[in-house]
Amino acid sequence: MSAGFRGRREDLRLLTGQGKYTSDWNLPGQLHGYFVRSDRAHADIAPIDVSAAKGSPGVAAVFTGADTAKAGFKSTPQIARYPGRGGATIKVPHRDGLANGRVRFVGQEVALVVASTALAAQDAAEKIEVEYRDLPVVTDAEAALAPGAEQLYAEIPGNLCFDYEYGDEAKTDEAFSRAAHVTRVALDSQRVVGNPMEPKACLAAYDAESDKYDLYVSSQGLSLMRGSASGITGIPAERIMVHAQDVGGGFGIRSDAYAEYCVAMLAAKTLGRPVKWISTRSETFLSDYHGRAAKLIGELALDGDGKFLAIRINWFVNAGAYLSTPGALINTLPPGLHAVNLYRIPVMYGRHRLALTNTTPTTAYRGAGRPNVCYLAERLAEEAAREMKIDRLELRRRNLIPKDAFPYQTPHPHSVYDSGDPHGLVDEAVKQSAWGAFESRRAESRHRGKLRGLGCAVFVEPAGAGGAPKEEAMIKFGESGNALLYVLAGPSGQGHETVYPEVVGDALGMDPERITLRASDPEGPSLVGEGTIGSRSMMAHGGALLIAAREVVRKGTELAAKELEVASTDLEFNQGRYRVKGTDLSIGIEDLAKKFGSALDSGGEIPLPRSFPSGAHVAEVEIDPETGVVQILRYTAVDDCGRIINHVLLDGQLHGGIAQGIGQAMGEHAIYDKASGQLLTGTFMDYEMPRADGMPEIRLYDRSIPSPGNPLGVKGAGEAGTTGAVPAVANAVIDALRPLGIHHLDFPYTPDRVWHAIRAAV
Secondary structure (H helix, E strand, O other), X not given: OOOOOOOOOOXXXXXXXXXXXXXXXXXXXXXXXXEEEOOOOOEEEEEEEOHHHHOOOOEEEEEEHHHHHHOOOOOOOOOOOOOOHHHOOOOOOOOOOOOOXXXXXXXXXXXXXXXXXXHHHHHHHOOOEEEEEEOOOOOOHHHHHOOOOOOOOOOXXXXXXXXXXXXXXXXXXXXXXXXXXXXXXXXEEEEXXXXXXXXXXXXXXXXXXXXXXXXXXXXXXXXHHHXXXXXXXXOOHHHEEEEXXXXXXXXXXXXXXXXXXXXXXXXXXXXXXXXXXEOOHHHHHHHOOEEEEEEEEEEXXXXXXOOEEEEEEEEEEEEEOOOOOOXXXXXXXXXXXXXXXXXXXXXXXXXXXXXXXXXXXXXOOOOOOHHHHHHHHHHHHHHHHHHHOOOHHHHHHHHEOOHXXXXXXXXXXXXXXXXXXXXXXXXXXXXXXXXXXXXHHHHHHHHOOOEEEEEEEEEEOOEEOOOOOOEEXXXXXXXXXXXXXXXXOOOOOOOHXXXXXXXXXXXXXXXXXXXXXXXXXXXXXXXXXXXXXXXXXXXXXXXXXXHHHHHHHHHHHHHHHHHHOOOHHHEEEEOOEEEEOOOOOEEEHHHHHHHHHHHHOEEEEEOOXXXXXXXXXXXXXXXXXXXXXXXXXXXXXXXXXXXXXXXXHHHHHHHHHHHHHHHHHHOOOOOEOOOOOOEOOOOOXXXXXXXXXXXXXXXXXXXXXXXXXXXXXXXXXXXXXXXXXXHHHHHHHHHHXXXXXXXXXXXXXXXXXXXXXXXXXX
């Protein structure tokens, strides 16, 4: 379908500076906002003096927590609405739009100044006087759950907001009791900052006549943002019109309505004028929801031949001071769906405890819990092989799910892997990475005084699904015969404007250039569905569009029959034309579209699809023991992403995911001072982002099996790179360090951390 790829349709606009991001939106008469943020991690707020700020030049108003409390702001809505351990439900801490009486993390919004210009608002904000009465601080999840820890909320004892379990504890304990060997690991999946190119920003306007709001924000989909904003403000979702054209990165942290957006909406209605706010990069570090932040403990039970008998999992998750919409979900329910990874492990038990701390809330970040699952499983497999003196590939092969066992029912009652070929993935990865010749490469590195390591990781992850009952799409035709596609996708670099027209163009036999995407158009038809999350876009939105295209073809058959004066059963449709069987008499669907226009308009819907993409990735590294510098020499990825629609776009998604996985493994780390709760890594001087010169040669290979669970046969791909890279790089670095007796080292593998580990070992 992607033969003759001509580049992404979006590229001309983006590469020539014609993109339209949130800061590019402007409305007549707009005012500008500036947020005063807490410089304390935990403190009671004594009276706030805003009088000087109100009297500053150009100031229209100052809003505080009393205003958002009066407006009835609610806590961020939750997706995790299922019971936890012992039937307990999630405990959601209340959050006012602006801090009301107490602050609980550095960077929390305390006041909003609205003025004629952004500088005037900032100048006035500096005149606001806030008196804080400091309280003890807790920044670590395990410390927050310990007896005697500082309590963030009286109504949430022990700071435990959710205690979740899955699997069969009794059967798992029994399997461990008869195991010949048990391997145990404890890993730190450190807190990371999403850091999209585009900082958080919004423009809010209120129209009194229609009683509607216009909200211009970077978004991963209209329905996600509108539902979140509605849940917080109490404003009916249909009265919130969400606008976004170009989004400079999503990664999971652009699906929620942030507190700032909702406060800006309140200000816009109160003042009767649009209110615009653009954050600084420092605010991005402090107040954008963070990712990961979990301690992962796992145990693997094996028999004497290395057969996996059971897995036992224990997570301590740092949820932050408040809960994001998906944060609790991605750290509880989905991990259980693939906790056994690609292995035949008959029984499992997992317990995940989510703790509230005086830190920025955490949320779904590329991979959304999946990298944690596979990181733990693959470190367990690697260490079990070492401890039992079994070749690490051989141990995996003994336990991989065979191809003929798919669809495979996992120990989780609601998890069936749809299709796959784990042995084929490993075999291809071994071949393409030249695994068999590695020892000669290691010897060459040793000759130069370097340590060389090779690491493999297999993975499977749940992709798709969501909270809506279905996914809908619509195709509409204009007088010119061109088609408009309406879906609830939220593009942020994936190439949706290019690939969705390709899908529909292929189904209708139309030139994709005559088909235009209208993603999450607030003026478009009302649709049910989700946005761009969980690697679901092509399965869900693309699948619904394909169903809509088939309906267009069906309607066109009736119209073509009338035009050609034949029975509809006498027609066959191929490559965009209806032809009378056995004759040269035909008419094109584009001809029908020009003549009948809206008569061909069609909707399509599918149940929310789920697939299980999988892969085998191999990383090869070299370490300089004198400096601790780790160089990733090359990276080989073999993936099963189902049917491939556009290879170039797929490769781009895999490259980006791998880069973010490498970023976590090699350098990214959001660090809080335990005593004060201050973020110590709040700038690019302190927080290491992955760079092009740190990326290895990445080789991508397909071993795809179409998914039976959606009309296109595709599987999720947006997060596969990250899910594979995190454990693959970890295993490679530990393999390089093993000759020194180092079998464990937590992320990130910075030169300092690696150097100290080497010094301690020698």
